[in-house]
Amino acid sequence: MxxxxxxxxxxxxxxxxxxxxxxxxxxxxxxxxxxxxxxxxxxxxxxxxxxxxxxxxxxxxxxxxxxxxxxxxxxxxxxxxxxFSDYVPAVLEAAAEHKEVQKGREKKADKFANSGMSMEELARLQEEHPEQLSTILNSIRDDDDAVGAIESLASQTVALNRQDEQYGLLLLANKLTCDLRLLLPEAPVMMRAVNSFFSCSGKLFHVFSETYILQCYRAIFDESQALSELLKAKVCCLAAVAAVGAQYSPDTISKEVEVGLYNLARHFLEVTIEHEPLHAIKACALFAQYNIMNKEMVSLTYVETGLSMCHIYGINNRALRPDSIPSVEWRDLRNTWRTLIFFSSWLSSTLGYISGNAWSAEKRVLADLKFDDADNITEVVQTEMARICLLKAEILRMHLVFKDLTSLAVETIRGDLQSWYGELPESMRLGVTAHEDLPVGTKRSILHLHMLYLGAIMLLYRRVATQFLQSYAVGGLGGSLHLHPREAFVQQSAEAVLAASTSASIVKLLLDDDGVFKHCWLVIFQTYTACTILLHSVIQKQLHGFEPSRWQDDLERAEDCLSVLAFCGSQDRVAEQFHEQLETIYQTASAYVFSSESNGAFMETDDQSIPLRADNPFTPMDDVGEANYAYLLDIPPQANDSLVKLSFILLMMLGQPFGDRGAKEAAEVNLKEHWLADPSRYEYPQMAERVDWNIENRRMFQWDLSKLNIPPLEAMKVAGESSSSEGALDLGLSDSMSAGTFLGSSEPSGWTSAASLANPLRDNENMWGK
Structure with missing residues (x-):
């Protein structure tokens, strides 16, 4: 919903x-x-x-x-x-069915409540008198005198700490021969969560078919089966799907139910790895999706575990299907592998992580990603989403490898992106009328695919922005910007602004069509990046004295982005922080008063006339498009100090997701120490052992921010003070928004601390002349 x-x-x-x-x-x-x-x-x-x-x-x-x-x-x-008398028989039948369901619900809900025994007591009893506990549970299920049976054992029962109730539940789940339905929410709640998953999540994440999950549901709730390891594996699969589905329905499914489903699913993951390893791969993909916005280390580990198992079973090689895997199951597993590749690449390009697993960087991955059925548009969309995310990860690798960005590197990446788009089937292009015949979910997936492509263009521009900051730190206002040849960088800047504007239109379209979910991390991060680029374009145009009609469209698109972030921010803390951060800048840009005499470096692109200075490397160009966007990479002399500060804050925000090079955690090449201190690592020791993957001794993630060359704030201040008036480049950044950090966090991603940060611009409103 x-x-x-x-x-x-x-x-x-x-x-x-x-x-x-x-x-x-x-x-x-x-x-x-x-x-x-x-x-x-x-x-x-x-x-x-x-x-x-x-x-x-x-x-x-x-x-x-x-x-x-x-x-x-x-x-x-x-x-x-x-x-409507013909409707009466069906209505009476439905009423009778509802009555029976309600009876069962009340009956089941009252059993443990009336028994007077807690989960802690049951767990303790299982350790000391398992045969007596089995009798009690049978009495509860059969509506016998459960209270009397429990009272007869009261002297032997010691209550445990009530805070350990969840542990008691899992202990029962692992050791007790009982009805697994006692560990799950009511059947209607489970079905609501499952329906939410398949109706709200994208096709890319449907690693389990709806048919199989319904089979698991019936095996647990509708069929009388003896407890077995295979049944526990079914509980793992069903609970994993329901946990993710519950995230899409926070208004109707409580957080306690959601967390309980997740904990139960991961508790049975070890059993699933042993008895249903191929299903365990799919469960890992769902666990990664569940944790992707608030526990990124956990999410990445589940991704790496799933990819490790794919490598063990040869699922990464499309040409070599093992005889033991049926063709239908092989197709589903290939889809799951592509989903894991998508998660891995998206997290890499967003957080700055590079996987330490040798096979993740193999060049053959792109070839193996080719879809098997060109007529299956869902499979084509999924494949292309994984491929474009791999290209985004390559952009990050380029950012880490090269000290300075070269025009050759920019042209190479642009060529790769253009080749990807050129190979895209015609039916997948934006604006194709054939989309009208597609299911709503598939159409939205196509829009998400194009958002990823546009995000890759903007990711490359973020690298250009970092290079701009480096050049400015060296030369200041009066020095060269050291970006040669200028054509490649200006053209990339033009494409990035267009990509940001198109992204804003797409997310607004999705919002108006009820297609945005408040925890959709793809939409949230894409919207944040697009809004930042658009606001920077507006500020740069104001710096150069453009008339309001020249930047009003960008400002309106930025407003669309803010409306999407505000909608998501009502429930998602990261989106809320993004909105708060950008809203202040938007209000400042909106309040700008245009004056034709306010800027001596007025840039008029209608007649391609740009006043020059001797040290300005961005002179007029023959190509109209390049000349129009040269303003993005130039700070004119005698520019408004407040606008200059705001422009550089926006550029730093574009570079922030790569982390703070001065932070100990982020500067380590190997995150082993950080990983060893992370409490969440104890969630899956047996899981790692079963796939022969030693988390502690393996270089799981590479994080060498010394290669990013993001100039520290002090360098920016020194450069400014040497070539401008006193205080002209005091950016007014608080400690929570230092140069090169992501939302002010010293951690590699900063997601978990986003909600606690203060808005760095709120305390500096005087800086903008308010």
Missing amino acids: SDHEFGANDDLSLPKATVQKIVGEILPPHGGVAFAKEARDLLIECCVEFITLISSEANEISEKEAKKTIACDHITKALEQLG
Whole structure:
């Protein structure tokens, strides 16, 4: 269900995702019949009108009978009086079914509550008297005198600390021969979480088929089976899917249920690795997805574990399918491998991590990523998403390898990106009318694919921005910017601004179409980067004296980005921090008062006239597009000090995700010490042993920020003070936003500390003349 699906009239609406799912089940899967959004909305309105009509009639009937509660027979009478008597049998059948389900729910919910025994006591009893505990559990399930059975053992039972209830549950799950349903939420809650996963998450993350997960659900809830290791593996798969699905429905599924599902799933992962290793690979992908926004070390480890197992079973080699793996299962496993490659590459390009596993950097990975079925558009989308993320990771590797960015490196990467886009099937291009016939989820996945491509262009521009800061730290306002030849850098800057504007349009389109979920990390980070680039473009145009009509469009696109971040920020702390950080800059840019005499370095691109200074390497160019965007890489003399400060803050924000070179944790080439001190590493020791992967002794991640060459804040100040008026380049950055840090954190990613940071710009409003 969409996060903002309901407005003020919650009682007068229906879940759009649920209606869409019902329609999808009714329509033939390969019949070529599409169901438009307008038709879905009309269907929902008709359903609401029908429900309102029946309710009103039933209310009148109950009032005539002097009843204060509308009963089932009032509904059936209303249907008959309104001419819908054919509906009555189905309604009565549904009512009877609901009644039975409700009985079972109340009965099950009351069993342990009425027994007077806690999970801690059950765990302790299992250690000391397992045979007596089995008797008690059988009594509880059979509605016998459970209280009496427990009271007879009261003298032998010692209560444990109530804070260890979760541990007690897992102990029972591992050692006790009992009904696993006692460890899971109620069946309707589980089904709601599963439906949320398949209706809300992208196709890329559907590593388990919906059919298989429903089989697991029925095996656990509907079928009477003896407890076995295979059944525990099914619980792992089902709980992993439900845990991720619960993240998409925070309004209807509590955080406690979500965390409990995740803990139960990972508890059974060891069993799954031993008895269902291929399913364990898929579970690792889901665990990585679950942790990707708040426990990045855990997420990366699950990714590496999944890729390790893929390597063991040869899933990374598309041409060599083992005879032991059926072709259908092989296709699913290949999809899972591509998902893990996507996670690994996305985390690398976002955090600055480079995997230490030898096979992750093999050049053959791109070739192995080729899709197996060109007619399966879902598989094509998934493959292309993984390929573009690999290219983004290569951009990061280039950033780490080369001290200075060269035009050859820029042209090489641009060529790779253009080749990728040129090989993209025509049906995957933006604006293709064929998209109208695709399912909603597939269309959104195509938009996400293009966002990744645009993100790669912006990632390269972030490297250009870092080079700009280096050049400025060396030369200052009066020195050369040392970016030669200028054409490649200016052209890349132009493409980045266009990519940012297009990204802003896509995320706003997704938001208006109920296609943005508040914890979607892809949308959040893409929106943040796009907004930062657009605001920098606006500030640079203001620095050069462009008329408001020349930067108003960029400002409007930035406002669209802020609306998306505000929507996500209502539940996601990282999005909230991004929005708070950028909102202040946006307000400053919006309040700028244009004056044609305010800047002596006024740049007018309509007639390609740019006033020159002797040391300015960015002179007019023959190509109109390059000349139009030369303003991005130039600070004119006598520029407004406040705008100069703001421009450099935005450039530093673009470089921040790569971390602080002065931080001990980030500066280490090997994160072994940080990893050994991370409490979360104890989540999976047995898992690592089973795949023959020693986390402690292996160089899992490389993090050499000395190669990034991001100039420290002190260098920027010195450069400014040597060539400008006193205080002109005091950027006003607080300690929480020092140069080269990500949201002020000294950790490699900084995600976990985002919510606790103060807005560095809020305390410096006087700097902007407010």
